[in-house]
Amino acid sequence: LALSGAAQAKDLFKKSEVEAALTAAYDNYKGLQEGKNADYIPALAKVDPKVFGIVLVTADGKVYTKGDVTTEVSIQSISKVFTMAKVIDESGTDAILNNQGVDATGQAFNSIVAIEQNRGAEMNAMVNPGAIAATSMVKGANYDEIWSKILGYYNDFAGRHLTVLDEVYQSEAASNQRNQAIGRLMYAYGKIKADPDRATDIYTRQCSVGVNAKDLAMMAATLANGGKNPVTGKQALKTENVPEVLAVMATAGLYDDSGKWLYKTGLPAKSGVGGGIIAVSPGKFGIAVISPPLDGAGNSVRAQKAIADISNALGGNPL
Numbered sequence: 001l002a003l004s005g006a007a008q009a010k011d012l013f014k015k016s017e018v019e020a021a022l023t024a025a026y027d028n029y030k031g032l033q034e035g036k037n038a039d040y041i042p043a044l045a046k047v048d049p050k051v052f053g054i055v056l057v058t059a060d061g062k063v064y065t066k067g068d069v070t071t072e073v074s075i076q077s078i079s080k081v082f083t084m085a086k087v088i089d090e091s092g093t094d095a096i097l098n099n100q101g102v103d104a105t106g107q108a109f110n111s112i113v114a115i116e117q118n119r120g121a122e123m124n125a126m127v128n129p130g131a132i133a134a135t136s137m138v139k140g141a142n143y144d145e146i147w148s149k150i151l152g153y154y155n156d157f158a159g160r161h162l163t164v165l166d167e168v169y170q171s172e173a174a175s176n177q178r179n180q181a182i183g184r185l186m187y188a189y190g191k192i193k194a195d196p197d198r199a200t201d202i203y204t205r206q207c208s209v210g211v212n213a214k215d216l217a218m219m220a221a222t223l224a225n226g227g228k229n230p231v232t233g234k235q236a237l238k239t240e241n242v243p244e245v246l247a248v249m250a251t252a253g254l255y256d257d258s259g260k261w262l263y264k265t266g267l268p269a270k271s272g273v274g275g276g277i278i279a280v281s282p283g284k285f286g287i288a289v290i291s292p293p294l295d296g297a298g299n300s301v302r303a304q305k306a307i308a309d310i311s312n313a314l315g316g317n318p319l
């Protein structure tokens with residue numbers, strides 16, 4: 001993924017083309033009424049469904065924005081990408097492969113049946129059981145040490161200090177009995193080695209981290225740039241591990257609709273029930289859209305449409 005000196009010397013994209021693609025998508029989908037905010041976490045139902053922000057950051061660090069790029073929503077499942085990356089970084093490629101696996105489940109993101117079908121194996125770190133297990137695999141002596149490591153890692157990707165949206169954390173912590181059950185079931189199958197309730201609580205906290213569209217785009221652009229934040233220059237993830245992270249995103253980043261998404265765009269991507277989606281065009285750009293109303297699979301309606309249009313207009317499909 002390393003860019004040659006020649007490629008770095010000249011811009012990857014023409015400014016006017018990127019701006020036109022963002023504006024077209026924004027104008028096309030601004031008025032779209034489809035979808036509904038997630039409400040199984042009560043705080044998410046209260047977020048303004050009209051929030052709509054698009055940011056594209058090129059692998060050479062140019063930032064393009066359209067719409068609302070300051071409102072923070074909770075990162076939710078998009079966090080799963082970066083916690084999994086941390087585990088791969090700390091414990092090597094095989095840790096995730098051998099523990100929760102990297103295959104699609106064909107089930108909803110919070111499915112308990114999926115755990116039962118394979119006794120906690122053969123799933124992936126983008127669905128809740130594999131993600132809570134990934135959180136449990138981050139090394140640290142105690143809760144605070146593990147948590148500050150996870151947040152610090154997200155900060156490296158975003159290029160700024162992120163904070164938890166406490167109202168979202170409290171709301172989900174009070175209503176996440178299903179995830180508590182998932183954590184305990186993964187413990188029963190030996191996929192979480194210690195204290196499943198702690199793992200579920202840290203997972204809930206990581207899902208409540210506040211991000212705006214620019215933060216998410218910067219996180220995606222870091223993956224597009226071989227693991228190096230294109231603006232701060234910080235190597236967040238080893239370049240050799242980036243393809244593994246992108247592979248799991250491609251397989252399961254949009255849950256049950258991952259195949260359809262890949263068919264249309266070719267882009268590894270990840271959605272969150274807060275309304276964000278990130279997508280990565282390796283060596284070219286990272287893009288993020290925030291728009292809270294979701295479709296039946298739990299993916300933002302406007303974000304899917306806007307990212308697909310923009311990427312296809314810019315030749316982002318790597319396949």
Ligand code: DON
Pocket residue numbers: 075076077078109110128172179204207271272273274297298299
């Ligand atoms: O565990 C949950 O249910 C949420 N914290 C995250 C789920 C999520 O974002 C699924 N995404 N589309």
